[in-house]
Amino acid sequence: MGKSEGAAPSVIAQFGQELAGIAVGEPVTWQRATFVPLIWTTDRDLDVALLEEEPGVDVEELGQGRATVPEIKIRNRSDKFVLVTDGSLVEGAYQNRVINVTFLVAPKSERVVPVSCVEAGRWGGRGLRFKPRRKAPPMLRARARREIQAEAERQGHIGRANQGRVWRDVALYLAACGRGSPSENFVEAMVWAEEEVAREGTLDDLTAELNRRGEGRTAGVATVWGNRVAAVDLFGLPRLFEKAVGPILTAYLLDLRLAELPKGKEAGDGKVVREFLAQLPRFANRRKPTIGVGDELEISGPECTGNAVLYKGKLYHMSVFGVV
Secondary structure (H helix, E strand, C coil): CCCCECCCHHHHHHHHHHHHCEEECCCEEECCEEEEEEEECCCCCCCEEECCCCCCEEEECCCCCCCECCEEEEEECCCCEEEECCCEEEEEECCCEEECCCEEECCCEEEEEEEEECECCCCCCEEEEEEEEEECCHHHHHHHHHHHHHHHHHHCCCCCCCHHHHHHHHHHHHHHHCCCCCCCECHHHHHHHHHHHHHHCCHHHHHHHHHHHCCCCEEEEEEEECCEEEEEEEECCHHHHHHHHHHHHHHHHHHHHHCCCCCCCCCCCCHHHHHHHHHHHHHEEECCCCCCECEEEEEEECCEEEEEEEECCEEEEEEEEECC
């Protein structure tokens, strides 16, 4: 597959226009981080479902005798466009994986998807199908994104991460959580995070507060550690964010608990987030070839790395990570 190439000016312009339609809400300080709601200022009508919610989608190994570590397939049997977001953990089949890219799957279509293994010690034993449930934490996603972009430059492989680096990161997370896993299964770290969230009982309050401060229109969240933006997950519709927010915030909690982070800023006016978003079009390039339909962007700058997907000029999802 070929390398990323410069995006057509119209695509970059559309991306910039979409980001200009985002308002930054009043921040919420939680533990050592600040969470900033992102709000669409215009009405939007996107006919799309999340991978995690659409029953008419099959996530599978490539097939009996054809399974391979860095690729799986997604078959969309439904009449809807389906949004697949990077960092989605898919569990089961031959080994648990994490999806490396954000893209759209057209109705009645099938795509081969680049993934990374997050369970080095298992191959087989659970059939061919996966279940998408959880989200990988931002630091794991950010490091993988840098490697994915470097691999595209070196080898022309689209969406391919450095598997050895991913396995090393998985081992660090498991050790930090104190969770043993015979198959070196990263999901054990996420289970630990879910148990911590349940024990504290604060996640629902944080989610409700983000939605309240967005006046019911919150479509994404930016997380600030110290005085820098650590991560942004932005969806094309508030209802998509509403369905995805639980796993996203649980994954953020995992990094907050395990990383050596500066103390979060006091809630302010969100200026650092506005400045971060404003720079992104300068560092966006079109991914070629695309994994799905629409325009897929790789975002790579000195202090940001991420990806996004637009269809007919509308932003469906963007994830971007800063240097913290």
